[in-house]
Each structure stands twice: as C-alpha cells, then as structure tokens.
Amino acid sequence: MWLSIKRWMARDGLGQSMKPVLDEIKADGDNGFTIKLKEPFPLLLDGLGKVSSLALFVMPERLANTDPFQQVTEMVGSGPFKFVKEEFEPGHRVVYVKNKDYVPRKEPPSWASGGKVVKVDRIEWLYIPDAMTKVGALNAGEADWYEQPPADILPVFAANKDVAVTTVDPLGNMGVLRFNHLLPPFDNPKMREAVLNLVDQKDYMRAVAGDEKYWKTCAAIFICGGTPFESNAGADVLLKGPNLARAKQLIQEAGYKGERIVLLSATDQPIVQGQALVTRERLSAAGLNIDMQANDWGTLITRRASKEPIDKGGWNLFHTWTAAPDMLSPALNIPLRANGDKAWFGWPTDPKLEELIDAWFKASDPAMQKKLADEIQTEAYKEVPYVPTGQFVVPTAYRKNLDGIIIAPVVFLWNVEKK
Numbered sequence: 001m002w003l004s005i006k007r008w009m010a011r012d013g014l015g016q017s018m019k020p021v022l023d024e025i026k027a028d029g030d031n032g033f034t035i036k037l038k039e040p041f042p043l044l045l046d047g048l049g050k051v052s053s054l055a056l057f058v059m060p061e062r063l064a065n066t067d068p069f070q071q072v073t074e075m076v077g078s079g080p081f082k083f084v085k086e087e088f089e090p091g092h093r094v095v096y097v098k099n100k101d102y103v104p105r106k107e108p109p110s111w112a113s114g115g116k117v118v119k120v121d122r123i124e125w126l127y128i129p130d131a132m133t134k135v136g137a138l139n140a141g142e143a144d145w146y147e148q149p150p151a152d153i154l155p156v157f158a159a160n161k162d163v164a165v166t167t168v169d170p171l172g173n174m175g176v177l178r179f180n181h182l183l184p185p186f187d188n189p190k191m192r193e194a195v196l197n198l199v200d201q202k203d204y205m206r207a208v209a210g211d212e213k214y215w216k217t218c219a220a221i222f223i224c225g226g227t228p229f230e231s232n233a234g235a236d237v238l239l240k241g242p243n244l245a246r247a248k249q250l251i252q253e254a255g256y257k258g259e260r261i262v263l264l265s266a267t268d269q270p271i272v273q274g275q276a277l278v279t280r281e282r283l284s285a286a287g288l289n290i291d292m293q294a295n296d297w298g299t300l301i302t303r304r305a306s307k308e309p310i311d312k313g314g315w316n317l318f319h320t321w322t323a324a325p326d327m328l329s330p331a332l333n334i335p336l337r338a339n340g341d342k343a344w345f346g347w348p349t350d351p352k353l354e355e356l357i358d359a360w361f362k363a364s365d366p367a368m369q370k371k372l373a374d375e376i377q378t379e380a381y382k383e384v385p386y387v388p389t390g391q392f393v394v395p396t397a398y399r400k401n402l403d404g405i406i407i408a409p410v411v412f413l414w415n416v417e418k419k
Helices: 002-009 013-021 044-046 131-140 149-159 189-196 201-209 236-240 243-253 272-286 297-303 351-362 368-383
Strands: 022-027 032-035 081-083 094-099 122-126 163-166 173-179 260-266 289-295 317-323 386-392 396-399
Touching: 002 013, 002 022, 002 396, 013 022, 013 044, 013 201, 081 173, 081 272, 131 149, 131 396, 149 163, 173 189, 173 201, 173 272, 189 236, 189 368, 260 272, 260 297, 272 289, 272 317, 351 368
Parallel strands: 260 289, 260 317
Antiparallel strands: 022 032, 081 094, 094 122, 163 396, 173 317, 173 386
16 A cells, blocks of 8 residues: 555655655554554545546555556556456457456445446447547447547537437536746746737637537636635736737747747547647747647657657647646646646746645645635746646537436446446
8 A cells, every 4th residue: 555655646746745744654454554644634535535637546566666657557456347458459449347256335426436336247448539430339329428529529419319418527627738848938937928828718618619508718727616716816817818919029038039849739639639729820820830740649648758859759838638626726736736857747847836835735724725725826827837728528428228327527437337
C-alpha cells in the first residue's frame, strides 16, 4: 500500500501536497493499515478516494516500485472485471469478462464506490476511428453504446426509436488550452496573456458541443454550477474579451518575431480537434505563425511529455479537457499547479501561486478557503498556466435495451445490464 501511495504522490497535485505532512503508513492486521500524519490534513480521505485522474490505484509491489512517470505495462487488479490480455488489440479492442471470484458490497453503486455488481459476462470496448462507422454500428445494433458521439452527428440518432441520447454527467467537463512554459514564445507571460486576450469561449464551445443546451461559458477556474469555489475573480480579460488589439500589443511587447509555434492536435478526438481548429484560426489572425500538427490521441499524449525544442519533436500548445469534478478545488485542479518539473505537462513555475495553494490546504475555515481560492484564481489569470475554454457536457448514445447506467462523470460498466 505504501509504495502505491508513494508512486501516486509523485504525480498527483493533491498527493504532492499530502507528502510533506505524511509521517508513516504501516500495516494494521491482515485487512487494514494506519496512516500517521505530522500535522492535520483535512483532505486525506479525499485524496485516497479520488475518482479519476489521477486516481490512487493500489498495485503489486513490483509495479508500485516502477518510475511514477513511466506507464505501467501489466494490468493486474482484483475488481469486478478481468482484463483479457490474450484478446487485447492495442488501438482497436479491449476485452473484459466478469470476475466470478469478486464479491460485491451489498449497498447500491455510487460512482466508484458501493456495490459493483456485474450483470454481463463480457464487455468489448472497441476503438473505431471513423465516426460514421460507429453511428452505423449503433443504429444497426452491432454495438450497444457510443460513449462520446460528436455533436454534429447527434441528429442522426433522432430517427432511431431504439437509441437513447442523453447526458449522464452531472457537471460536465472543462476545455483546456495548455502552454509549454519551458519553450519560447510561451515562456514569456506576455505571450500567454496575449492568447488569453484572443479567446472567446463561445467559439470553442460551439466547435466542441454544438447545441447551446450542452455548454456554457465559464471563467471559474474551479468550475461553474453552484460549486463551492465558483468565482469570476481576476477573470476580466476572459469575461470582456476577446480583444485582438490588446493581444497584438502584447505580442509586440513580448518581442515575438514570427517564430514557428507547434500546436498539437488529435483528429480522432473531436473535442481536441475542434478546440485546436479554433485556436489555429484565432492565433493566426493575431499574426502568430501556427504549425498545427494533427495526429492521433496516442501520439499527442506521448509528445506532450517531451521537453525537447520543437525541432526535436517538442511542442508549444495542446488542447485537452478535464472532468469537472477533477477541477473543483486547488486540491484537484492538476493544470493549475505551477511547481516546475513536478507540474503537469507544460511545467509552469509560479512560487506565489504555489504558496497560495499551500495556504489553502492548511485553511480549515470555509470562509478562508473561499478567500484563498479567489486569490489563487486571480494569480492564475495573471500568470496563465492554462486557459479554460468553456464548460460542456458530452451526450452519450446507447441502445434502449441497456439499463442501469450509472450517473457519473466517468464511465462505470458495473450495474449495466442488457435486456
């Protein structure tokens, strides 16, 4: 257990903040363990129980001992499904079968907790690059569930009485435009501010989610929708923008001379590609020399780990999106952290921002936490570790003979049955 927690703490923002106050972890009988802290840390259980990126997975010792920044090469677990290694086809198919030895808890399922009752014997998770091929498969009953159909093909399902289109995510997602803070030109804060002045969230959200019922503009670093730290503090540039004239002025002040800027994209991820196309158009209009390099998502997530210059495979910008529950507070928002080499891809460095986040962790009074969250957001909009491009939900489409789909920000396949 300790080795798995240690591996998780090296990468996760909440884990990194927990590490300095952790004294020891030791076994407590055959089925428990004890954590001893040097000082109070109110978010301990929140960290250990995170539902998604970066979640704490307990691994066998040989895997927990591997480099935290290297991908795990074995799929070993003890959950309700078993991964079928022999049928794994990278880039095409993942197969899971029911784990007959798993004993679920008695209570109803609740996101990643509660009773994980498997009601099907086998699940095939298919990767099909072409959207219309996926549409045809779902409409014909050759597939049961299309997890994230692009907004522009949702009307295709409307005529099929056997297909349901709905949203199963209560908060949605936040679009992200990420800078590489190590390389010019975005090592210069004026260039990042210039991009902030070019962003119109409505353009991004129309490209990503289409119908306005699926999206909203949101300047809150910690998500909109009645969330605890929702705020517009420091966000005037984004709220009042875009401002092309101001962006051009900042670009000139930064000394930009037309150097090539590499924007990574992924054609097999409509949410990424849609945002990237908007960014290319907006930044090119401001006089920036944008080289948009679109491959697949696997290539993008490999390249974004590179700190090399752009002529050796490096990058300057990329888009992604993050589930809203992963951005609800300074403890969860990974792109916000600005602790250099320990930060998420892009590696921003901002000691003031880190000091404010540390103070937030130590604040036990909700009013003080809210005040510090506003100060954190104000600093983030000053230094711009990333730009939020809007908040959206992604509808899902499935055959109506599926039942038991769990309302949650990520997909869970237990409790789902096929009638």
